[in-house]
Amino acid sequence: MIELSLPANFSDSSHLPFIAxxxxxxxxxxxxxxxxxxxxxxxxxxxxxxxxxxxxxxxIIGDIVFVEPAYNRVSRWIRExxxxxxxxxxxxxxxxxxxxxxxxxxxxxxxxxxxxxxxxLAPQNMMIGFSGGEPLLYKEQLFALLExxxxxxxxxxxxxxxxxxxxxxxxxxxxxxxxxKSVLWGVPLYASDPSTHDSIVGKIGxxxxxxxxxxxxxxxxxxxxxxxVLLKQNYHEFEQLSxxxxxxxxxxxxxxxxxxxxxxxxxxxxxxxxxxxxxxxEPLMAAVSVAKSVGLDISLYNIPYCTVPQKLxxxxxxxxSDWKRSFPADCEKCSVKSICTGFFEWHSTLEDYxxxxxx
Amino acid sequence: xxxxxxxxxxxLSESSLVFANExxxxxxxxxxxxxxxxxxxxxxxxxxxxxxxxxxxRRAGDINEMSYLHRLASRLRPPTxxxxxxxxxxxxxxxxxxxxxxxxxxxNAKGFDWSDETLLNVKSYLSKSVSKRIQVEFQGxxxxxxxxxxSQIMDFCREHFEESRFIICTNLSVVNEAFVDIISxxxxxxxxxxxxxxxxxxxxxTNTKSQTDEFFKNxxxxxxxxxxxxxxxxxxxxxxxxxxxxxxxxFDHYNMRSVFLRPVVYHGFARKRHPTxxxxxxxxxKFYEACIYEMIARNIGETSDxxxxxYLTLILKRLLRPGEDNHIDLRSPNWLGYDHQLIDYDGRIYxxxxxxxxxxxxxxxxxxxxxxxxxxEEKRGALQGRAFNALDPWCSQCPYQAACGSDPIDDLARHxxxxxxxxxxxxxxxxxxxxxxxxxxxxxxxxxxxxxxxLWLGLPSPIFLGDVLQ
Amino acid sequence: MKHTIEDAQIIQDVVDRLGVIYPDNLVEYDDKFxxxxxxxxxxxxxxxxxxxxxxIRSRYDANSxxxxxxxxxxxxx
Ligand code: SF4
Ligand code: SF4
Numbered sequence: 089m090i091e092l093s094l095p096a097n098f099s100d101s102s103h104l105p106f107i108a109x110x111x112x113x114x115x116x117x118x119x120x121x122x123x124x125x126x127x128x129x130x131x132x133x134x135x136x137x138x139x140x141x142x143x144x145x146x147x148i149i150g151d152i153v154f155v156e157p158a159y160n161r162v163s164r165w166i167r168e169x170x171x172x173x174x175x176x177x178x179x180x181x182x183x184x185x186x187x188x189x190x191x192x193x194x195x196x197x198x199x200x201x202x203x204x205x206x207x208x209l210a211p212q213n214m215m216i217g218f219s220g221g222e223p224l225l226y227k228e229q230l231f232a233l234l235e236x237x238x239x240x241x242x243x244x245x246x247x248x249x250x251x252x253x254x255x256x257x258x259x260x261x262x263x264x265x266x267x268x269k270s271v272l273w274g275v276p277l278y279a280s281d282p283s284t285h286d287s288i289v290g291k292i293g294x295x296x297x298x299x300x301x302x303x304x305x306x307x308x309x310x311x312x313x314x315x316x317v318l319l320k321q322n323y324h325e326f327e328q329l330s331x332x333x334x335x336x337x338x339x340x341x342x343x344x345x346x347x348x349x350x351x352x353x354x355x356x357x358x359x360x361x362x363x364x365x366x367x368x369x370e371p372l373m374a375a376v377s378v379a380k381s382v383g384l385d386i387s388l389y390n391i392p393y394c395t396v397p398q399k400l401x402x403x404x405x406x407x408x409s410d411w412k413r414s415f416p417a418d419c420e421k422c423s424v425k426s427i428c429t430g431f432f433e434w435h436s437t438l439e440d441y442x443x444x445x446x447x
Numbered sequence: 448x449x450x451x452x453x454x455x456x457x458x459l460s461e462s463s464l465v466f467a468n469e470x471x472x473x474x475x476x477x478x479x480x481x482x483x484x485x486x487x488x489x490x491x492x493x494x495x496x497x498x499x500x501x502x503x504x505r506r507a508g509d510i511n512e513m514s515y516l517h518r519l520a521s522r523l524r525p526p527t528x529x530x531x532x533x534x535x536x537x538x539x540x541x542x543x544x545x546x547x548x549x550x551x552x553x554x555n556a557k558g559f560d561w562s563d564e565t566l567l568n569v570k571s572y573l574s575k576s577v578s579k580r581i582q583v584e585f586q587g588x589x590x591x592x593x594x595x596x597x598s599q600i601m602d603f604c605r606e607h608f609e610e611s612r613f614i615i616c617t618n619l620s621v622v623n624e625a626f627v628d629i630i631s632x633x634x635x636x637x638x639x640x641x642x643x644x645x646x647x648x649x650x651x652x653t654n655t656k657s658q659t660d661e662f663f664k665n666x667x668x669x670x671x672x673x674x675x676x677x678x679x680x681x682x683x684x685x686x687x688x689x690x691x692x693x694x695x696x697x698f699d700h701y702n703m704r705s706v707f708l709r710p711v712v713y714h715g716f717a718r719k720r721h722p723t724x725x726x727x728x729x730x731x732x733k734f735y736e737a738c739i740y741e742m743i744a745r746n747i748g749e750t751s752d753x754x755x756x757x758y759l760t761l762i763l764k765r766l767l768r769p770g771e772d773n774h775i776d777l778r779s780p781n782w783l784g785y786d787h788q789l790i791d792y793d794g795r796i797y798x799x800x801x802x803x804x805x806x807x808x809x810x811x812x813x814x815x816x817x818x819x820x821x822x823x824e825e826k827r828g829a830l831q832g833r834a835f836n837a838l839d840p841w842c843s844q845c846p847y848q849a850a851c852g853s854d855p856i857d858d859l860a861r862h863x864x865x866x867x868x869x870x871x872x873x874x875x876x877x878x879x880x881x882x883x884x885x886x887x888x889x890x891x892x893x894x895x896x897x898x899x900x901x902l903w904l905g906l907p908s909p910i911f912l913g914d915v916l917q
Numbered sequence: 918m919k920h921t922i923e924d925a926q927i928i929q930d931v932v933d934r935l936g937v938i939y940p941d942n943l944v945e946y947d948d949k950f951x952x953x954x955x956x957x958x959x960x961x962x963x964x965x966x967x968x969x970x971x972x973i974r975s976r977y978d979a980n981s982x983x984x985x986x987x988x989x990x991x992x993x994x
Contacts, residue, residue: 302513303509303512306513307508327910335499335500335501335514336514337510338514338521339513339517370908373908374908376907377901377908377909378910380905380906381768381910382767382768383769383771397907399750399908452988453981453984453985453988455974461966469985481973484977485973487980512988516988516991519992520992841934843978844974844978871937871940
């Protein structure tokens with residue numbers, strides 16, 4: 089389990105929140121390590137002393153943190169040793185996906201200033217994610233942030249996970265600028281049948297809006313990663329979805345197909361939503377074949393190696409996050425564990441799949 | 448009301464036609480649809496079909512128009528830096544093959560090798576023209592007569608470029624320790640000729656039994672040493688074709704299941720001695736199809752090590768995937784003398800192997816400069832006139848245009864002019880045949896055919912690759 | 918062939934192209950009819966089909982030329 093939010097003590101709890109980089113040596117905007125007592129690390133940020141308990145088995149030096157003295161809390165926004173850092177732009181969303189992994193909330197706290205500072209401090213060449221909620225509900229601020237960070241840090245790459253409901257014709261000129269060449273936009277699409285897609289994302293007209301937005305994005309030259317989750321609700325239509333993408337969306341850079349994660353809303357609705365592809369791999373095979381036939385890049389995520397037929401294994405990608413590095417005990421004996429996707433620690437099991445097991 | 452992106456059509460049989468647009472999207476239909484299209488009386492279901500397949504748009508800027516424009520754009524590749532160069536360190540050769548009159552000099556001839564000065568200039572030319580990656584193909588003559596020059600070039604490239612790959616085209620008549628040493632490097636590939644059977648090989652190439660035996664011994668030995676870094680091109684003469692199954696057996700014997708089938712091209716005198724007529728073309732086409740069907744029959748059940756014909760796979764990919772355009776004979780725009788060049792034994796630069804042959808036979812000088820004075824931009828510019836098949840009056844009415852290419856040098860070499868109407872060119876006839884054949888396979892209901900198509904395209908399972916509008 | 922053809926340019930195109938496709942036959946147009954001479958009896962249906970197809974092709978090509986140009990213009994934007 090990766091601890092993102094660490095309890096901390098401060099010499100002055102009325103100090104305003106700020107962004108800092110945890111460091112051994114003094115530098116720009118660093119909280120500098122000044123002492124270690126047992127597993128407790130002491131940092132100095134200007135006049136403020138911070139003490140943090142180092143989480144077991146993890147190095148937090150080098151991390152970029154959001155510090156909130158009033159809440160006795162330090163949040164690790166950008167972990168130096170991770171490829172999967174994501175900043176939460178907002179918890180509000182205008183869709184309500186039935187399997188949402190991060191169920192939205194009504195309230196919003198504007199963190200753009202802090203996010204911008206965090207990006208400026210990020211390690212060289214890092215890819216930083218933005219997600220939500222729906223980040224583009226704050227389109228103006230997000231675009232401005234991406235532009236501003238790019239001028240100072242052209243080495244950084246970004247991934248923005250968006251439902252793409254908010255792109256407009258007027259955005260095209262702006263999005264054609266070089267700042268946006270370093271952004272990959274992850275856009276969920278769950279079915280080619282408008283009503284199936286709309287009912288999965290919980291918004292009528294969402295599909296129609298997507299079909300309007302995607303060409304706008306393409307005209308702006310944005311890099312698009314389509315994302316589709318396997319669900320009971322759409323699995324039987326997967327080949328159709330692939331045909332739709334293959335004929336209408338040749339401009340997407342990659343299509344990510346993912347198995348459901350037992351988290352968020354999906355946790356309590358697991359049996360209504362999870363579809364066992366090992367039992368019937370036909371729709372998945374056909375979808376991959378169709379997309380591959382037109383030369384589309386396809387990646388399969390969250391799919392244990394042993395649960396798909398040999399011919400699909402070449403399309404598997406490793407875990408999408410370092411949250412999923414856990415394996416059930418049996419897997420220890422498996423010869424392909426090093427290339428297999430991991431499991432969540434709290435749901436580390438193959439029992440969802442009828443077929444599979446050590447290879 | 449929707450506007451249909453302009454279609455082109457071609458008859459596949461008496462009752463079926465293939466339709467395609469300039470972006471390369473295609474489908475099969477019939478005369479009734481053609482009539483509706485011609486009379487501008489498309490039915491509602493025609494329009495729905497075309498809209499669903501992104502071949503018509505309902506309004507400017509909609510998703511279908513965007514996808515159409517995107518496909519069109521990805522088929523319009525701009526010229527790129529030099530990345531593939533054929534080097535001819537010597538023109539001398541130790542064999543005298545019946546079809547190779549012009550690309551060789553006698554083994555003891557003088558003045559047919561790179562001089563020290565030429566070598567120096569080749570290197571400096573490469574370092575100026577190549578940006579990051581380079582593929583070098585050594586040709587001759589017999590390039591292995593000058594192993595010294597080859598290894599100097601290899602060392603130079605490995606040092607100067609991020610990525611290098613070398614292909615040695617050799618007759619393998621001599622395999623000595625120095626050669627074995629050179630090819631042991633992982634970035635070195637060997638390409639030789641294998642004519643189908645020992646008997647045929649001797650007739651066309653090695654002449655004596657001992658030379659033939661020596662070749663097969665060397666071929667096996669190199670195969671054992673470098674595995675699939677060894678490949679072989681068959682030299683097939685439509686007047687003297689092997690039986691498809693014997694032919695595949697020979698290649699299979701050397702673990703070569705991916706074969707590039709093409710009839711030998713004669714140049715200069717040899718062309719006069721071996722004229723190719725319409726009859727030969729149809730003999731060739733029959734042989735070609737028979738080989739493919741034989742491959743398909745052998746592919747049953749095979750998944751990893753399957754038989755394929757290189758060019759057919761390429762054609763299939765070009766039909767289905769916009770932007771698949773790394774073959775110099777099959778692309779449009781075919782910018783000549785940009786990413787692909789040949790440097791001859793005398794330091795002259797040509798846009799392709801065929802272009803140098805034409806200079807050698809005195810047909811026309813298509814050199815675009817030399818390594819001493821550099822590229823002659825004017826001469827190179829003059830070659831680009833027919834690089835883009837969408838501008839050709841015939842191709843622009845052809846459903847295969849998006850997938851097809853343009854090869855003005857071939858037109859020149861075979862017909863003496865570059866402005867021959869397409870249907871009269873060997874290039875067009877050859878490609879029409881393969882495209883039609885590919886369509887036949889795509890629309891075939893035979894499971895065996897579909898199985899092989901899936902293998903060739905790397906698909907996990909067979910699927911319908913082409914749609915039909917009833 | 919029963920098609921009435923109004924557009925002289927289209928006719929000329931069809932005649933020119935048929936001339937290339939059938940270099941050994943004389944292809945002519947006189948007042949509403951395109952004729953191809955010296956076709957062997959067995960080839961007649963085939964040649965007729967080719968000619969008809971070419972007529973449609975040239976006509977459709979002419980009719981869709983504007984759209985094609987328009988799409989290229991949009992491509993360059
Ligand atoms: S047994 Fe475990 S490690 Fe092996 S493929 Fe299956 S899930 Fe992966
Ligand atoms: S060369 Fe022939 S086959 Fe190729 S596009 Fe032109 S007309 Fe069609």
